[in-house]
Amino acid sequence: MEETFKKIKSLLVGGVLLFVIFGILPITAQAASLYFSPSSGTHAVGTSFMVSVYVSSADQAMNAASGVISFPADKLSVEALSKSGSVFSLWVQEPSFSNSAGTVNFEGIVLNPGFTGVSGKAISITFKTKAAGSAPITFSSGSALANDGKGTNILTGLGDANFSIGVVGPGAPEIVTPAEVAGTPEAPAISSPTHPDPNKWYAVKEAKFIWDVPKDATAVRLLVGRIPQAIPTVTYTTPITSKEITDLAEGTYYFHVRLRNAEGWGGVSHFRFQIDTEKPTRFEISEVERKDLTDPRAKFIFDASDKTSGIDHYEVQIGNESPQVWRDDGSHRYETPALGPGSYTLIAKAIDKAGNSLANSAEFVIQALEPPTITDYPRELASGEILSIKGKTKYPDTQVNIFLRHEKDEAKSYSVKSDKGGRFVFVAEDRLSSGIYTAWAEVVDERGARSEPSGKVTIAVERPAFLRVGSWAVGFLSVVVPLIALVLLLVYLSWHWWHKFATMRKRVKKEIREAEHALHKAFDLLKEAIREQVKMLEKTKTKRQLTEEEEKIIKQLKKDLDDAEKFVRKEIEDIEKEVLRTK
Structure with a gap:
């Protein structure tokens, strides 16, 4: 009996274990999925619509997701991708698209502690319709990684979407009423240079229509009026091929044309056109109230209305950034991208389907x-040594x-992570060259919120001693060598000019000597000639009495x-003295 009881007990224990293994585990299994919203709809050719991609991970935190989306390139083209409101704070790969291949790619990361929920927006895609037909949008591939330190792929489902594209296009009649009598004219094709697309709204009050x-x-x-299939009644006995209508009020109108021949009145064309000229x-x-003002993403409720054509999209500008197009997904909730600390002005325009706009603004902080604080760093560092900086922040x-x-130079940035106590250590990977370095730090949390920069510190990196001596020697020689060259040049120039002057002086002395001898000779000849004249006169005196x-x-x-002899001798003596003085 006791043995039988033991067998029953073992069977019960085994059953409980099997229940735990095969019953409880499936109930607690973790799963994530990617899906589109909206997943269906009907749109006219030539119009635009938005589809958002969402991730659902209700049971386990997800910290990364990626996907490749396919769409029919002959039916749709991507106009824009938006990251506004995305749960991803970092992007491994910026969202991109190829209209030729019909694909959209994204891969984002959610920082610790990850994302848990059923409607985490990844990206929004604005499509433009190209041709009528069915337009399925699907995931070619995807992944969702758990925030478990292992990167476990917890993706279990990929959603899809399908949209119907209408056949009404620019210039096409809205409705045609066929002729009742055979042989009468067919309904003419109506076009409008002022309102070419029946599906669009125009801020133009004057309309022109043309037909053959x-x-x-x-x-x-x-006939022009509000009734879609009205029968025209205003007759022109001379057939006209165009008509202009001015000062039309806002709203949706229909322009009707009917032709007559000898057999009677033919079919009727009805052309829709839409006017909205008011903002x-x-x-x-x-602004949606924020409990934590350090949250880098501010949220706003946009409450706009347009009585005629309706709101089409918004243009949003933050500070001095370029305006961005934002389309409401129905929540009227706009979320800014992650912003740094500071005061901002949000300027937005609500734009209706005719392009009329109304602006408003909001201030937020x-x-x-x-x-953080830099607590330890080397004020001086030898060239080639490794730089290490330590600090502390209140955020672990x-x-x-x-x-x-x-x-x-431009500042280079490096990222480290603080430990549980908020301490952090930065060790430079590269050895620093000589010079003066400035270092500072900032904190960025998992939301993308930032701190102001820490106080800046200065680090002097010196070159090795032998390089400093070498540099001193180079600097010294760079001064001394040119100086010596300058002195040698001056010595050479002095010698050259002295030699040139000495040569010239010798030549002058020679010339003076020659002039002196020539002067002596000329004066002696002159003196001899005068004396000869005096002797002749004295000789004449012996022969006769000279006249008075x-x-x-x-x-x-x-x-x-x-007198001449005295003067010449004095001048010759002065020349000889000058020559002797210059020797």
Whole structure:
């Protein structure tokens, strides 16, 4: 009996274990999926519509997801991709698309602690319809990785979507009423240069319509009004081929044309056109209350209405950034991209389907996280040594960006992570070259919120001693060598000019000597000639009595000869003294 009881007990225990293994485990299994919203709809050719991609991971935190989306390139083309409101804060690959291949790619990361929920927006895609028909949108591939430290793929489902594209296109009649009598004219094809697309709204009050008139037509009837299939009643006995209508009120209209020939009145063409010239009636912006003002993504409620054509999209500009197009998914909730700390002005335009707009603005503030503190760093560092910087922040397990700038170069950034106590250590991978470096840090949490920069520190990196001596020697020689060259040049120039002057002086002395000898010789000849004249006169005196005039001439010649001799001798003596002084 006891043995039988033991067998029953073992069977019960085994059954309980099997229940736990095969019953409980499936109930707690983790799963994630990717899906589209909306997943269906009907749109006219030439119009645009938005589809958002969502991730659902209700049971386990997800920290990364990716997908490749396929769409029919002959039916649809991508106009824009938007990351606004995305749960992803980092992108391994920026969302991209190829209209030729009919694909959209995305791969994003959610920082710790990951995302848990059923409607986490990944991206939004704005499609433009190209041709009528069915347009399925599917996932070619996808993944969703758990925030478990292992990167476990927990994706179990990929949704799809299908849209119906209508046949109404630009210039096509809205409705045609066929002729009742055989042989009468067919309904003419109507076109409009002012309102070409029946599916669009135009901010133009004056409308013009054109149609062809066959040769056998004898009259035409026209009508403009609000009734889609009205029969025209205004008759023109001379058939006209165009009509202009001015000062139309807002709303949807139908232009009707009917032709007549000898057999009677033919079919009727009805062309729809839409007018909206007024800006939206209301646009209010209200910020969703944030409990934590350091949240880098501010959220706003856009409450806009347009009584005629309706709101088509919004243009949103934050600060000095370029305006971005945002389309409401029905929640009226706009979320900014992750912003740094500071005060911002959001300027938005609500734009209706005719292009009329109404603007509004809102002020908001993103508060900064508390900045980190650099606690330990080398004020001086030898060239080639490894730089190490230590610091502390109040935020544990958080990304810390270290910025390092060499003199006037652009700052380089590096990322480290603080430990559970908020301490962080940065060790440079590359050895630093000589110069002055400036370092600072900032904190970025998992939401993308940032701190203000920490206080900046300065680090002087010196070159090795032998390089400093070498540099000193090079600097010294760069000064001394040119100086010596300059002195040698001056010595050479002084010698050259002295030599040139000495040569010239010798030549001058020689010339002076020659002039002196020539002067002596010339004066002696002159003196000899004068004396000969005086002797002739004295000889004449022995033969006859000289006249008083001749006596005067003899005296004057003797006197002039003595004076000239004295002057010449004095000048020659002065020249000789000057020559002797310059030796």
